[in-house]
Amino acid sequence: MLTDSDLQAIWLTVRLAGIVTLILLLIGTPIAWWLARSKAWWKVPIAAVVALPLVLPPTVLGFYLLLAIGPNGPVGQFTQALGLGTLPFTFWGLVVASVFYSMPFMVQPLQTAFETVGNRPLEVAATLRASPLDTFFTVVVPLTVPGFLTASILTFVHTVGEFGVVLMIGGNRPGVTRVVSMQIYDYVDAHEFMQAHNLAAVMLVFSFLVLLALYAWRPTAKKKG
Numbered sequence: 001m002l003t004d005s006d007l008q009a010i011w012l013t014v015r016l017a018g019i020v021t022l023i024l025l026l027i028g029t030p031i032a033w034w035l036a037r038s039k040a041w042w043k044v045p046i047a048a049v050v051a052l053p054l055v056l057p058p059t060v061l062g063f064y065l066l067l068a069i070g071p072n073g074p075v076g077q078f079t080q081a082l083g084l085g086t087l088p089f090t091f092w093g094l095v096v097a098s099v100f101y102s103m104p105f106m107v108q109p110l111q112t113a114f115e116t117v118g119n120r121p122l123e124v125a126a127t128l129r130a131s132p133l134d135t136f137f138t139v140v141v142p143l144t145v146p147g148f149l150t151a152s153i154l155t156f157v158h159t160v161g162e163f164g165v166v167l168m169i170g171g172n173r174p175g176v177t178r179v180v181s182m183q184i185y186d187y188v189d190a191h192e193f194m195q196a197h198n199l200a201a202v203m204l205v206f207s208f209l210v211l212l213a214l215y216a217w218r219p220t221a222k223k224k225g
Contacts, residue, residue, distance in 0.1 A: 071089060
């Protein structure tokens with residue numbers, strides 16, 4: 001049986017993953033579009049920076065983010081000057097850290113989807129005097145809906161499974177930063193293995209069903225395309 005603490009951790013995790021996914025849709029879409037279309041020499045270094053969380057240990061990323069958003073960091077000093085306090089060990093600190101950590105899971109699928117569009121649809125839209133913004137929303141977006149769905153699902157699921165960055169930035173505050181991964185860690189640390197199993201099993205089934213739906217839907221989407 002799941003406890004009230006478990007349900008609270010699940011809700012906090014879902015809320016975090018949902019907010020991060022929405023933010024990355026707004027931030028990651030223009031980045032992915034630029035990476036897909038640009039021929040600038042600095043495209044490769046920027047692509048490498050975006051992909052860095054894929055190979056960088058989460059604790060390393062969390063450490064440098066902690067320095068940046070802490071009370072002595074540039075971001076921390078800025079938020080304090082605005083009267084907002086500091087972000088570490090708060091829910092919104094988790095959001096900021098998760099945006100950086102999950103960015104490649106949003107940007108890379110979108111970049112791949114944008115690259116498959118090619119130039120022809122854009123040239124046709126230009127001959128009809130469509131503006132670049134109008135072309136993007138009326139031509140590119142409808143053609144890349146599968147990419148948007150894949151990117152959103154992967155970002156959401158990846159954020160749900162975070163641990164290292166959460167530990168470094170959020171700590172373990174009940175109802176504030178204690179997400180499912182931290183809740184399971186606490187159970188194991190306290191040798192409450194049955195409670196850990198119950199919560200871990202829920203997340204295992206959830207993750208499997210989400211990925212099963214994604215992979216089952218992908219071939220259908222390709223056939224329709």
